[in-house]
Amino acid sequence: MDEVQRFLAYVRSFDPDVPRIRLKQEHSLRVSTLCAQLARRKGWCETEIALARQIGLLHDIGRFRQVVQYGTFADGASVSHAALGAKILFEEGWIRYFRFDASEDHLIRQVILVHSDRFLPQGLSVREQRFAHLLRDGDKIDILRVHQEHPFTDYLDCTKEELAVSTVSDALIDAFLRHETFDHALRRTPLDILLSHDALVFGLHDPLSRQLFIETGCPLFSALEGIRFRDDTRQRLHLLQEECRRCGFPVKEVL
Template identity: 45%
Template structure:
């Protein structure tokens, strides 16, 4: 059994130990609550049992719990320059024995840890059980969906790790654009510029497990807003971002039409 109210209180107590005046910490707190809401919505739409709906919401709430200690220790959210935040989150939940405080089912606790550990990976590993796949997929879709919102609501420094002026002067790495136009998610290892980060976030649409999640992205016009808000100095970069925008929109609409 899951006590979601108690889980929220424990989460609030945990993050309260960090500097919530830091806008990067505040960003991740809001993001955690938003992902929990979206994960619950996705689970309900898939006609999951009440038990799985509650589990999906809880996983969403806890998925980035490693981010706070990551920022405190390393001063960055970049895993490549610090630590795998998903793995760190799993270690924190285990070391502090947080899960038994609001989840008394050991099988559910295992699912929580597995889903969190997979959520930031390029793709899900093979051989997962049906339940592992369900909750890992729900979390990944929910996480991506709110990251689109974060792209539009937060300052460039907190998302693309540079000032807007610098972003507008940069170029897209050819390999990143090639992956995007081939409808492939962009690996963080291939990113070389800050505009690459923007494009890699837009490329999230190619890695959704359900079309309902994509319909949320389409309804909120996230892709259009992300691409249209910037007037890049280099005409070629501007054209490339607009081409990526249109390609992503076509992909989403086509997949929704085919699978709905």
């Protein structure tokens, strides 16, 4: 049984027919592929490409237990899914189910622990930083894709009518204009939450990752399609779209 089959067997214990379980299963498989693609484009050796693929596969393993136990993917309303994943793998010993060799345990644990942080913490080795940046970029690329291809109701607790009267905060606009990801603690409205997902594009560390996202063909702001916003909100959204377009990112014309 290869690592993908082992991963799928693990997920089956959580009922993969549940939409949120299936969503994270598919996300993990895609991030695994993206990490391998990025590693190959960077010219990494086959051993490190395989390790990157495996880290991508396991990076969100905490999500399955998180959604079953807490009914949410919101870390702030439950637990850190990264810390939970590290606990499952390295305290409960599941890493040995996926990987027999323990030589890379420390690196895998460190990279999974920091993969969802807004910024990398101090103290990582150069090699840990390399793998962490790779995983974080692969993760962001697929999150960006998911949030363009899926209706916002799949990941945002908000109706179409509520979103239409929502506003865009000054802090979010500032983040876009500074080409930064948006601090989740500053999100104030449903539109702030939705647009913070688009802002992840500014968190892609490597130009190769930005190019790979562009190649996915998923234009930003696609989740806004069909929403009739107020005129002042439309003006703010146009400003954000123009800034993304100026940076070379694909933008959906939906306003």
